[in-house]
Amino acid sequence: MIPEIGQYALMLALGLALIQGTMPIIGARNNDPVLMSIAAPAALAQFIFVAIAFLALAECYVVSDFSVLNVFENSNSQMPLIYRLTSLWGNHEGSMILWVSILAFFGALVAVFGNNLPVTLKANALGVQAWIAAAFDLFILTTSNPFLRIPDAPFEGRDLNPILQDPGLAFHPPMLYLGYVGFSIAFSFAIAALLEGRIDAAWARWVRPWVLGAWMCLTLGIAGGSYWAYYELGWGGFWFWDPVENASLMPWLAGTALLHSAVVMEKRNALKVWTILLAIIAFSLSLIGTFLVRSGVLTSVHAFAVDPRRGIFILAILAVFIGGALSLYAWRAPLLKQGGLFAPVSREGALVFNNLFLTSACATVLVGTLYPLALEALTGEKISVGPPFFNATFGPLFIPLMLAMPFGPLLGWKRGDIVAAAQRLLAAAGLAAIAVAAAFAIEQGGPVLAPFGAGIAVFVMAGAVTDIVERTMILRLPLRAAVRRAIGLPRSVWGTAFGHFGIGATLLGIVAVTAWGSERIAELKPGDSIEVSHYRLTFDGVFNRPGPNYRDMVGHFTVRRMSGEVLGVMEPSRRTFPARNMATTEAALMTRRVSQLYLSLGDPNPNGSVAVRLYFKPHVLMIWLGAIIMFLGGALSLSDRRLRVGAPRPAKKAKAALQPAE
């Protein structure tokens, strides 16, 4: 009964989406308030029905109802509750249900919090949002229905792929989808603005919180996936330039560009046409990502679905939405008025620079991801585009971006003084130079350019701090006055500083771990030792440990400093899952400040020895801490009164008192 309710609810949601996608838009054209007023309640009702479908499927997973094909194929009654629940989105059909649930959730948010929007804009935006929802509801019902039954219900399910039985699955896909789908709001608003043929700075003010929220979730989602791959795959790689990863990186790059161009639009009423295009691009890339992952067009570690009908359906969705949006853009964009003049050297100029390089980087990832597919489809020729290509093309595009980043916030709007900005960044540059020298002195080996990479990272971080130091005048004013200024700074200024600091931290981690990480591969007998960096590990032996739905073969290692002081034990294991007759390596990690020791276990040999891989990963945690700092930056910026969703305009007086001198 429950799955039938779920399917029925989804069909009702499709019907509601069709109504929501037509009536309000007709209403907006004819200025009919009654038709327009349908949008908000329809969006809410649609969300309720999609939520019912989602909960129905969740219930099937929780109670292990193996009469449902989807549950039978992806779950097992022996799994702990958390994995029974998360296996809902560990497969194609279930993850699409999550996708439309989040889409409907965002639609409902706009309906509830969009009271300060112009009525026509709100009606059009919700209408466009409903088209997307309708397309994906139809996709699920016709090609990927998770509610299908099996006539003779089996006693036990096939189990979830062991690699996915991890807390990472609870976190990574929902965050990623919140990011992907969050950009749909910016898309809907962009299309709504094009439909109306009118756009102004206020548009950016309404859209920016959504973009910011989506960007924050995507940042954490990508970082979480990266950390998951790092500890799960057994050799400590954190980024593989895998097409599925690229699929999430592209919307992130476009979204980051959008975040910055929307600032220019909001503050200076410039870059309007470009911002609209970016909003379309960011969500189009999310759709392309969905296509790449869900159609099975890629043969990659993440892609499980292989069914051409689905691929063609999603391709049709892509063609309609991206093609339609771009055509509408080409037709309507020339009608939008440009505004806001600025000199090349100015805050606006810096943000244009940012957009140029981010867009180029995004195009690089796009071509690298799609080129092999396109070439094979057109000529039958097979080539591989892997990490060496991306390192050679993406890297050089990011260096100027990083070098320019600290200058941006220090330049004034309209006309900036680059010499003054450079003078203020002298201290940051000095710190960077010290970092380069220190890296050369301390680290032997590694690529010659690596210390400079570390220097750039330090420059970015110090540059972010410089901005705050300058604005609070902490070096010139008494502490109390500086603290008062710091509290009075707009939160978005803090957000910028955190965001920029975070990317610097991530860069530092990436440079350190790729350039100066060390690795030992050895075969050890009990009692043998192995050394890496300043640590010595002794292999004590192997023992077995049962788990809920697996058994572990655990290696026991004692970690010591070179001086002999015991630091702790590491217990990597090989985990066997009888339900699928599969095994995974469970690496052991030991954190030393922001660095980690990483140990994984190979097959045991008949003579009692075992192959191990041991890594020292210097500063590796900076990669993900940086992402968390970026997320906090987004949160700070989102809490800025001027940006808050639905916040009334702050009183002029209070604002003037708090506003610091820029």
Added chain:
Amino acid sequence: MKVLHAVFLLLALAAPTPVFAVEPNEMLSSPVLEARARALSKDLRCMVCQNESIDDSGAPLAHDLRVLVRDRIKAGDTDQQVLDFLVARYGEFVLLKPPLSWHTVALWGLPPTVLLLGAVIILLDLRRRRAVPVEEARASLSAAEQTRLAELLRDSSGS
């Protein structure tokens, strides 16, 4: 015995061993040669895998290729000779970094093209905007704004 063998084969196929790439017994005794082999392995694709280099992959083919690379290095091949040997045998698909040729021109050319094109568009746009004559800018003001502007100009010239 035959049955046992079949069961063993079935198990081996059904239970893919977890990713464990470079095994200790594959490694060359000379650290210099081994380092070269590792660096080369990172640029070579494991053809049966999904976007993995032979350095990262635990697949049997990746193992064979790693051994092959090391054999060629031991035989005195330069890095380029090793790559040429593998391309001759397996085609360009084996290289994770496609060499520049007529069918990869668009791949390698697109990133700099986008950057340059973007830069040119931005520069042209900036020039065009600065070239907007004052009169035209003034014409876009409303009548009230025109009067106010005239007043301001008169004031500043008067003082």
